[in-house]
Amino acid sequence: xxxxxxxxxxxxxxxxxxxxxxxxxxxxxxxxxxxxxxxxxxxxxxxxxxxxxxxxxxxxxxxxxxxxxxxxxxxxxxxxxxxxxxxxxxxxxxxxxxxxxxxxxxxxxxxxxxxxxxxxxxxxxxxxxxxxxxxxxxxxxxxxxxxxxxxxxxxxxxxxxxxxxxxxxxxxxxxxxxxxxxxxxxxxxxxxxxxxxxxxxxxxxxxxxxxxxxxxxxxxxxxxxxxxxxxxxxxxxxxxxxxxxxxxxxxxxxxxxxxxxxxxxxxxxxxxxxxxxxxxxxxxxxxxxxxxxxxxxxxxxxxxxxxxxxxxxxxxxxxxxxxxxxxxxxxxxxxxxxxxxxxxxxxxxxxxxxxxxxxxxxxxxxxxxxxxxxxxxxxxxxxxxxx
Amino acid sequence: xxxxxxxxxxxxxxxxxxxxxxxxxxxxxxxxxxxxxxxxxxxxxxxxxxxxxxxxxxxxxxxxxxxxxxxxxxxxxxxxxxxxxxxxxxxxxxxxxxxxxxxxxxxxxxxxxxxxxxxxxxxxxxxxxxxxxxxxxxxxxxxxxxxxxxxxxxxxxxxxxxxxxxxxxxxxxxxxxxxxxxxxxxxxxxxxxxxxxxxxxxxxxxxxxxxxxxxxxxxxxxxxxxxxxxxxxxxxxxxxxxxxxxxxxxxxxxxxxxxxxxxxxxxxxxxxxxxxxxxxxxxxxxxxxxxxxxxxxxxxxxxxxxxxxxxxxxxxxxxxxxxxxxxxxxxxxxxxxxxxxxxxxxxxxxxxxxxxxxxxxxxxxxxxxxxxxxxxxxxxxxxxxxx
Numbered sequence: 027x028x029x030x031x032x033x034x035x036x037x038x039x040x041x042x043x044x045x046x047x048x049x050x051x052x053x054x055x056x057x058x059x060x061x062x063x064x065x066x067x068x069x070x071x072x073x074x075x076x077x078x079x080x081x082x083x084x085x086x087x088x089x090x091x092x093x094x095x096x097x098x099x100x101x102x103x104x105x106x107x108x109x110x111x112x113x114x115x116x117x118x119x120x121x122x123x124x125x126x127x128x129x130x131x132x133x134x135x136x137x138x139x140x141x142x143x144x145x146x147x148x149x150x151x152x153x154x155x156x157x158x159x160x161x162x163x164x165x166x167x168x169x170x171x172x173x174x175x176x177x178x179x180x181x182x183x184x185x186x187x188x189x190x191x192x193x194x195x196x197x198x199x200x201x202x203x204x205x206x207x208x209x210x211x212x213x214x215x216x217x218x219x220x221x222x223x224x225x226x227x228x229x230x231x232x233x234x235x236x237x238x239x240x241x242x243x244x245x246x247x248x249x250x251x252x253x254x255x256x257x258x259x260x261x262x263x264x265x266x267x268x269x270x271x272x273x274x275x276x277x278x279x280x281x282x283x284x285x286x287x288x289x290x291x292x293x294x295x296x297x298x299x300x301x302x303x304x305x306x307x308x309x310x311x312x313x314x315x316x317x318x319x320x321x322x323x324x325x326x327x328x329x330x331x332x333x334x335x336x337x338x339x340x341x342x343x344x345x346x347x348x349x350x351x352x353x354x355x356x357x358x359x360x361x362x363x364x365x366x367x368x369x370x371x372x373x374x375x376x377x378x379x380x381x382x383x384x385x386x387x388x389x390x391x392x393x394x395x396x397x398x399x400x401x402x403x404x405x406x407x408x409x410x411x412x413x
Numbered sequence: 414x415x416x417x418x419x420x421x422x423x424x425x426x427x428x429x430x431x432x433x434x435x436x437x438x439x440x441x442x443x444x445x446x447x448x449x450x451x452x453x454x455x456x457x458x459x460x461x462x463x464x465x466x467x468x469x470x471x472x473x474x475x476x477x478x479x480x481x482x483x484x485x486x487x488x489x490x491x492x493x494x495x496x497x498x499x500x501x502x503x504x505x506x507x508x509x510x511x512x513x514x515x516x517x518x519x520x521x522x523x524x525x526x527x528x529x530x531x532x533x534x535x536x537x538x539x540x541x542x543x544x545x546x547x548x549x550x551x552x553x554x555x556x557x558x559x560x561x562x563x564x565x566x567x568x569x570x571x572x573x574x575x576x577x578x579x580x581x582x583x584x585x586x587x588x589x590x591x592x593x594x595x596x597x598x599x600x601x602x603x604x605x606x607x608x609x610x611x612x613x614x615x616x617x618x619x620x621x622x623x624x625x626x627x628x629x630x631x632x633x634x635x636x637x638x639x640x641x642x643x644x645x646x647x648x649x650x651x652x653x654x655x656x657x658x659x660x661x662x663x664x665x666x667x668x669x670x671x672x673x674x675x676x677x678x679x680x681x682x683x684x685x686x687x688x689x690x691x692x693x694x695x696x697x698x699x700x701x702x703x704x705x706x707x708x709x710x711x712x713x714x715x716x717x718x719x720x721x722x723x724x725x726x727x728x729x730x731x732x733x734x735x736x737x738x739x740x741x742x743x744x745x746x747x748x749x750x751x752x753x754x755x756x757x758x759x760x761x762x763x764x765x766x767x768x769x770x771x772x773x774x775x776x777x778x779x780x781x782x783x784x785x786x787x788x789x790x791x792x793x794x795x796x797x798x799x800x
Contacts, residue, residue, distance in 0.1 A: 027427075027652065027655045027656065027659070028428070029427055029428025029429065029430055029431065030425070030427050030428065031424065031425070031426055031427070031434075032424070032425040032427070033422070033423075033424040033425070034421070034422075035420070035421075035422035036420075037418065037419070037420045038417070038418070038419040038420070038671075039418055040414075040416055040417050040418070040419070040671070040672065041415070041416025041417065042416065043416055044416065047418075234652070235652035235653075235655065235656065236656075237635075237636045237639055237640065237656055238632070238633060238636035238637075238640075238656050238659055238660050238663070239659075240632075240636075241631075241632025241633065241635055241636050242629050242632050242633065242663075244628075244632065245625070245627075245628025245629050245631065245632040246625060246628065246629065248624075248628055249624045249625035249627075249628050250625075252624055253624065253625075265414065265621070265622035266622075268414045268622065268672070269414065269622065269623075269624055269625050272414070272625055272626075272671060272672065273625050276625070276629075276668070281663070281668060284425075284427070284659060285427065285428075285655070285659065
C-alpha cells in the first residue's frame with residue numbers, strides 16, 4: 027500500500043426527504059447564490075420551483091445561470107465567473123448531473139484566480155481559494171458531487187481537461203434517488219458505465235498489498251452491475267436507483283483508491299473522443315475500456331483473473347489464467363451490450379481518420395495511464411481494437 | 414436503503430512518512446496544545462521526543478497530560494478539562510490508541526460544557542462546541558481516529574457509556590503503520606476483533622436493498638481476517654499492518670453503515686463486562702459476539718447464510734440454510750481461537766453470579782440491539798451461552 031492523504035468533507039444528505047433538509051447545510055451568512063443548471067428539465071419537473079422556494083424562505087438572494095450542456099463548456103464557465111464577481115456571489119448551488127457540477131466547480135475555482143481560468147487546467151498552478159458549492163444531484167454518474175475533480179471542454183482548442191483540488195469538494199450534496207426515477211435509459215446506463223469505470227480506473231493497479239481496497243472495489247462493481255440489471259427490468263425501482271446513486275458517490279469519493287496508484291488512461295482516451303465528437307462520456311468509456319483491457323491484459327494477467335473471478339464470478343479450474351482473464355473481459359462486454367451501451371467506435375460513427383489526431387492529442391504531454399503506460403502508438407492500437 | 418446524513422472531515426495522513434507531515438494539518442493560529450497520552454511507552458519508543466520536536470519547531474506550546482488507561486476514566490477526563498480551561502488550550506493532540514483518543518474527545522467535549530461532563534453521556538444534551546483534536550494512532554482498533562464517538566468509564570458508578578457527535582471527529586489522523594510493528598500480539602488481535610466487530614455491528618441489519626454496503630462490509634471483513642493471519646505468521650509484516658490500520662479507520666468511519674440500521678448489542682453487552690471486570694474491549698467482543706450470533710441467528714437466517722458464504726466462503730449445496738449459517742458462526746469462532754482471543758467468559762474469569770447485574774445495567778434504559786431487540790432475560794441467556 028502506498029502512502030496517501032485523504033480529505034473528503036462533503037456532507038452527504040441522502041434520501042427522499044433530503045431536499046427539505048437542505049437549508050441546514052448552507053454555510054452561515056450566505057446572502058446571494060448562483061443557481062447553476064442545465065436545461066429546462068428541472069423547471070418542468072417542478073424541482074426549480076422547489077429550490078427557489080427553499081432559498082427565498084431562507085432570505086437567500088438568487089442569480090440564475092442555466093444552459094450547461096453535457097461536456098460543460100469553458101465559455102459558460104467564464105460567464106459564470108463574471109457573474110459571480112459582478113454580483114458578489116458567495117455560494118454556487120449546482121442542480122443537475124456531473125456537467126453542471128463540474129461547470130460550477132470551474133466557476134468556483136476561477137472566481138478568485140486573476141488569470142485566465144483555463145490556465146488552472148493547462149498549467150500546474152496551485153488552486154489557493156474557491157467559492158463553496160453545494161449540489162442537488164439529478165443524475166448519478168460522475169461522482170463529482172463529492173469528488174475533488176472537474177473536467178471542462180474548451181470549445182476553441184477542442185481540449186477536454188481536468189483540474190483537481192480538495193477545495194473543489196462540494197460543501198454538501200443532496201442525494202434524492204427519487205429525482206432519478208424518470209431518467210431515460212440511455213442516461214441511466216451511461217451513468218452506470220461512468221460509475222463502474224471510476225472503480226476500474228482505481229482497481230487496475232500494480233500497487234501490491236491492497237487487499238482491503240481490492241475487496242471494496244470488487245464489491246462496489248458487483249453492486250453496480252446487479253442494480254443496473256434491476257433498472258433494466260424496472261426503471262422505477264427506487265431501491266435500485268438508491269444503490270446506483272450511492273455507488274456513484276462512493277466510486278469517485280476517493281475511498282476506493284486509498285493507497286493505490288490509479289490508471290485513468292481510458293478516461294483520458296475517452297475525453298479525446300468527446301472533445302472531437304461530443305459523444306457522451308459514459309459511451310466513450312464503454313467503447314474504450316474493453317479495448318484497453320484486451321490490449322493490455324497480458325501485462326498483469328493476475329489482476330484480470332481476479333477481476334473475472336470476483337466481479338463476474340468466473341470460476342473454472344480447467345481454464346488457464348489467460349482464458350479466465352479473457353472470459354472476464356468478455357463478460358464485461360456482454361454486460362455493456364445488455365445495458366445497450368456502444369462497445370465499438372463505429373456505433374458512434376467515430377472515424378478511422380481521426381484515430382491519429384486523437385491519439386496525438388491524448389499523449390501530447392507524454393504517456394497516459396499508470397497500470398500500463400501508453401504511447402501514441404498504443405492509443406492508436408486501442409482505437410483500432412475498438413473500431 | 415434508509416435515508417442518512419454523513420459527514421466525515423477527518424484528514425487521513427497515511428504512511429511511513431506521515432508524522433513528518435503533521436505540522437501542515439494543525440489549524441492556523443494554534444498556540445498551545447494539550448498532549449494527551451497513556452503510559453511511558455511513547456517515551457521509550459522515541460515517539461514522544463519526535464512529537465515534541467515537531468511541535469516546538471512550529472512554536473506550539475505544549476502542556477502534557479499522560480496516564481490514560483485502557484477503558485479511559487472519567488476522572489482523568491475531568492482533569493483534562495480543568496487543564497484546558499486553566500491553560501487556554503486550543504487543540505488536543507492524542508497520541509495512542511482508542512482509549513487516548515476517546516479520553517481526548519471527552520475532554521474536547523467537556524471544555525465548553527458548563528455542567529458536569531458526564532451529563533453529556535447520560536442525558537440527551539446536544540453537544541454545541543468542542544475543542545479540535547488531532548490523532549497520532551499507535552494501535553489500530555477502535556476507529557476512533559475518524560469516528561464521531563467516544564466511550565468513557567465512570568469509575569464511581571461503574572458505567573461505560575458513549576457520546577456521539579460529528580464535532581468529535583478529529584481534524585486529522587496520522588496513520589503510520591510502522592508505529593504498530595512492535596505491538597504485542599494480544600493488543601494486535603484484540604484490535605483486530607474490535608475492527609471486525611465494528612463492521613459486524615453494521616452488517617447485521619434488517620434493512621433491505623443495501624447490496625453495496627453489504628458487499629463493502631463483507632470485503633472489509635475478509636481483508637481483516639486475511640491480514641490477521643498474516644500478522645499471526647509474521648508480526649513484522651508492514652503490508653499487513655498497513656491493511657489492518659486502514660481497515661480499522663474504514664470500519665468505524667461510517668461509510669460501511671450508510672443507509673443501514675445498525676445493531677450494537679454486542680458492544681453494549683461487552684461494555685458491562687469491562688465496566689465490572691476491566692476486561693479489554695476486544696476480548697469482551699470475542700466472547701460475546703459468537704454467543705450473540707448463536708442466540709439470535711434464527712431471527713434472520715438469510716443474513717447469516719450470507720455471512721457464512723461471503724465472509725467465510727462456506728459453499729455447500731447439500732447443506733440446509735441453517736447448517737450453512739451455523740458453519741459461518743463456527744468458522745468465526747475458529748478464527749477467534751486461531752488469533753488466541755478468548756471465546757468463553759470463564760477464560761477471563763467472569764462470574765456467573767454477575768450475569769444478572771450486568772444484564773440489568775445493560776438494559777436499564779430498555780432493549781439493546783436493533784437487529785434483534787434484547788431484553789434483560791435475553792442478555793442473561795447470551796451470557797449463559799458464552800460462559
